[in-house]
Amino acid sequence: MGINISRDIDEIGDEHVGTSFETPLREDAFEMDDELKIELIEKHFKEIMHVLGLDLTDDSLKGTPRRVAKMYIQEIFSGLDPKNKPDAKLFENKYKYNEMLVEKDITFFSNCEHHFVPIYGKAHVAYISNGTVIGLSKINRIVQYFAKRPQVQERLTMQIGNELREILGTDDIAVVIDAHHMCVSSRGIKDVNSSTVTSFYSGKFEREENSRNEFMKYISL
Numbered sequence: 189m190g191i192n193i194s195r196d197i198d199e200i201g202d203e204h205v206g207t208s209f210e211t212p213l214r215e216d217a218f219e220m221d222d223e224l225k226i227e228l229i230e231k232h233f234k235e236i237m238h239v240l241g242l243d244l245t246d247d248s249l250k251g252t253p254r255r256v257a258k259m260y261i262q263e264i265f266s267g268l269d270p271k272n273k274p275d276a277k278l279f280e281n282k283y284k285y286n287e288m289l290v291e292k293d294i295t296f297f298s299n300c301e302h303h304f305v306p307i308y309g310k311a312h313v314a315y316i317s318n319g320t321v322i323g324l325s326k327i328n329r330i331v332q333y334f335a336k337r338p339q340v341q342e343r344l345t346m347q348i349g350n351e352l353r354e355i356l357g358t359d360d361i362a363v364v365i366d367a368h369h370m371c372v373s374s375r376g377i378k379d380v381n382s383s384t385v386t387s388f389y390s391g392k393f394e395r396e397e398n399s400r401n402e403f404m405k406y407i408s409l
């Protein structure tokens with residue numbers, strides 16, 4: 189495929205201003221297949237290591253550019269590609285369970301889009317059924333899918349909330365994320381104790397303090 193990555197990077201420019209909670213992606217982001225992406229990242233990561241002065245003939249280092257490239261595409265940034273989006277298995281709410289369902293302490297690992305170092309923490313999610321029920325593990329999978337992108341925590345929170353709202357066909361969704369940013373702890377200000385809390389409330393969770401308080405009680409933040 190004749191994709192010139194240097195040209196593509198130059199064309200991004202400085203003007204891109206995100207207007208929503210969508211991850212800012214180039215329009216042709218999915219024209220490259222995974223193998224080509226891995227080859228290109230390998231090539232460019234090799235150059236970064238070379239510039240750092242590392243000896244790429246060293247036994248332990250020579251496989252690193254490809255390892256990093258595979259890890260980016262197949263693991264830590266796999267959530268950029270919609271083909272990796274989890275199928276959400278839905279069931280009819282036969283038992284007429286009308287209270288909130290809370291899936292809490294969902295551990296996730298993401299990466300900060302400003303520094304490309306880890307963000308890790310817990311997501312807590314609640315919804316009130318509008319006739320359909322989602323398989324529990326699918327909630328965790330949705331969190332993991334959006335975490336596997338370069339992220340800011342605000343956007344991650346909103347992407348999870350919005351996806352659940354669409355899949356479940358209800359506005360009654362709550363998401364709280366409590367996370368550590370290694371760009372804050374391991375470099376820069378080097379604060380190892382602070383964490384960041386973000387929330388998404390819609391429907392009853394937005395309107396009714398009682399619903400929010402009940403959710404808070406369950407996740408005991």
Ligand SMILES: Nc1nc2c(ncn2[C@@H]2O[C@H](COP(=O)(O)OP(=O)(O)OP(=O)(O)O)[C@@H](O)[C@H]2O)c(=O)[nH]1
Pocket residue numbers: 300301302339340341342369371372375376377
């Ligand atoms: N709002 C928000 N900011 C984030 C998130 N992750 C990292 N940041 C911040 O993004 C900012 C980038 O600021 P810059 O001043 O361009 O980067 P920097 O010079 O490396 O800043 P320092 O981290 O203060 O050294 C930093 O303040 C980070 O703490 C996030 O999820 N949400």
Ligand SMILES: [Zn+2]
Pocket residue numbers: 300301302303304305369371372
């Ligand atoms: Zn950062």
